[in-house]
Amino acid sequence: MKILFATSEAHPLIKTGGLGDVSGSLPNALAALKHSLRLVLPAYGAIMERLPVGSSPKKIASIMVEGCERNLVAHILELNAGSIKGLDVPIWLVQIPELFERAGNPYIAEDGMDWWDNGERFAVFSKVVVELAMDRAELNWRADAVHVNDWQTGLVPALLHLEENAPVSVFTVHNMAYPGSFPKSLFEQLGLPWTLWHTEGVEYWGHFSMLKAGLMFADWVSTVSPTYAKEICYPEYGYGLEGVLLKRAAQHRLVGILNGIDETVWNPEKDPLIHRNYSASKGRVVGKQHNKQALLNEMCLIIGQDDCVIQPKMASWLERPLVGFVGRLVEQKGVDLILTILPEMLAQSTANFVIVGSGDRLFEAALLELAAAHPNRIWVYIGYSEALAHQVEAGADLFLMPSRFEPCGLNQMYSLAYGTPPIVHHTGGLADTVVNATDEHLKNGTATGFVFYDPSRHALKSTLLHALHLFTKKRTWQALQKTGMQQNFGWQSSAKHYAKLYAEKL
Structure with a gap:
């Protein structure tokens, strides 16, 4: 046709x-x-x-x-x-x-x-x-x-x-x-x-x-x-x-x-924008750790923290879970929820955070203020960078996507492909693509990420704490990563579905 x-x-x-x-x-x-x-x-x-x-x-x-x-x-x-x-x-x-x-x-x-x-x-x-x-x-x-x-x-x-x-x-x-x-x-x-x-x-x-x-x-x-x-x-x-x-x-x-998703662009095995390539079957653990260090180095240099790229500070950061976010800084994306839980997460966990995006000026200012107050825990880049978007997917351990609504969402699929389990609200395409890490799903090997069902700060916080707890269980975590990376989110099936529509008229 x-x-x-x-x-x-x-x-x-x-x-x-x-x-x-x-x-x-x-x-x-x-x-x-x-x-x-x-x-x-x-x-x-x-x-x-x-x-x-x-x-x-x-x-x-x-x-x-x-x-x-x-x-x-x-x-x-x-x-x-x-x-x-x-x-x-x-x-x-x-x-x-x-x-x-x-x-x-x-x-x-x-x-x-x-x-x-x-x-x-x-x-x-x-x-x-x-x-x-x-x-x-x-x-x-x-x-x-x-x-x-x-x-x-x-x-x-x-x-x-x-x-x-x-x-x-x-x-x-x-x-x-x-x-x-x-x-x-x-x-x-x-x-x-x-x-x-x-x-x-x-x-x-x-x-x-x-x-x-x-x-x-x-x-x-x-x-x-x-x-x-x-x-x-x-x-x-x-x-x-x-x-x-x-x-x-x-x-x-x-x-x-x-x-x-375009698997020629979003593919950790071939991605030219990340610092070390890896796949589900080869180099995943070492590759992600290398990309984590490179991402932290990059964020430090971008915001002018020249001293933070040296040891032993970096060694300490690499041991801690790194939570990433890339997207528009607007209420739809749940950025207000992220802002309300960040101070508590800093106090109650060892997690660090890297945030890339732009949007509501009030959200931008609040994130920059938090980053300035916690320069060794939060890194914020206001703007959009295709290279940083790829590097966050490869270098973060978890990906935050608490959208109030999300027609489809692509970042959660990118995250799965890069072995970065996403934390998502049960809505739209997020509900269709992420299998919650319940005991049952972990046991039968189908879990790929973390899902919360009420768009509230309490639900997001408890789900993130649960994810951070699982992060300490390395065998379980690596199985979760691998299952996510083995999902097929290419365009082939969807393209065939669209072609079928084109062929049928009222």
Whole structure:
């Protein structure tokens, strides 16, 4: 099949979160099944600046598209398959300088606020995707299926719904918390068909919701884990759209397909970003200890603690359990829970902590304050570093992931692959991927991590203390590590499931 995969980010071109990881690996897995893929995303200024030497894109088409009471020209730039390391499919970049060539990340300006024109930016991008899917750019490549992701491309299924002989549309929701909701005036200014404006269409309490557009009109709605597909049908996770989701579920058009991980990128046996490679069967214990020391050295140097890399201080640290966290410093990720238990954990255990991430300024400041007060127990890096993310997975003994909700989550799967048992809240994809280290699961050899069932500080603290207790039982701990590393979270199975959706139309 010919599959057009539309997204607002894709690693390694540009990434702000899990969507970037998924969009950079699922197309490769589909191509490996012998489908013809085109990956399409905006030509952000950041992408164009970072393109490697010798991979200059070629302009293959130009499309006139209506923006907000103005006409815009979209140039389609093509990068050949393999010209970007890690992406095995042709890439189409939609170049509209007025909308995408600016500083900042894809959604947020340098002042931390959403771009004022995000609605126009991604509505216009969606219009271009439809033109490409229907081959009106005259590229002699008409899609059999269009796979779109999150609200930024939610308008695509709605517009395809108006086309004759439209390709199958699949709309994947990576996080219901981001609705892509805008004033009705945006709908008017974009010149969109009024046949879409009703309660069974894109209208949501008088506003224009691009998320609802995708949910209502896609042939298939998918989410990124089976448990999250059930959770979003309830008010707690549906954000007011649970009625729409219940309707799609009743039509048997809502499915949960667990995300995979790119095993060529997240593989401790071959990872070039960690200091010593290892596998489940070879060098695991020595390899993790070596990476632990390298991670602590790196964190000390980053924060200017030049004296802490020397013995005997390092020897003492290597004996202690090291607990890692990588992610956005926001309430959804349970960072407030981590902050409330850290002082008690420092007093009641020998554990040390390394935290990498950015987000809420109050959380950032509180973590930095704790790190300053306990310079030999807590290391904090504010920001994102792909190399540090890999090094934390390889060097930490435990990985904290106490998310209040987590549609799928990838870090817990990375942690399992790297022999770093995760501590997770029983929600979404975390519930689908981590087997709790109960006595029964430890005895039958199925345990892979630690699960708590109430998103409270008490549940997190007791679970972490239980994990630290098991850490002292080396044979049990090594069996737990090995079981986690032997799990298969590659994309092959999920890609086949998506291909089955593409082949079936309403």
